Amino acid sequence: GAVVSQHPSRVICKSGTSVKIECRSLDFQATTMFWYRQFPKQSLMLMATSNEGSKATYEQGVEKDKFLINHASLTLSTLTVTSAHPEDSSFYICSAESGGVPSYEQYFGPGTRLTVT
């Protein structure tokens, strides 16, 4: 149980284009999903918290107009990197929150490797 998928797993795009990454909870409903960014050999950097049916909450320093998040259903959240630039190249990972009794746990997707040329 608690499986999270991400699509695509890898994407290469040209500078100036937009890229959409999907995050799905396959066997549970997730009111809350999270988007992380990870640079090589570094920790997880939380970008934003996505709540179904409401606006995402962005961490300090993350441009909300550049990283558009939509959480339209209890099983799907999307991250759109708009007008991508080479510095946006990174490993993006989503997670979905499950549980609640006794505690919530985050289950992670397999990640999306974005390369902007």
Add this chain to the structure above:
Amino acid sequence: GQQLNQSPQSMFIQEGEDVSMNCTSSSIFNTWLWYKQDPGEGPVLLIALYKAGELTSNGRLTAQFGITRKDSFLNISASIPSDVGIYFCAGVAGKSTFGDGTTLTVKP
């Protein structure tokens, strides 16, 4: 905000050795979680701890929820090459706070 100190930052060990890593905080948590991230993959939940003092095993992995609720440790016994990866702790108190990870390298 809440912060976790995870140590060590990295470990280089010989196959067969035991490994120990821990997370400490000045904040109290209700749940401690331990994840492992393989290269190029997302983190996978290894062990969840829900009670202070709880000791839980998952195969060669053992984790404990500190009595003060401010710390947790993870032990790996008889390491093997596939144990390589980054191990993250997370403390949960409403929201989750992640440690910076321990990178484990196992030499055959």
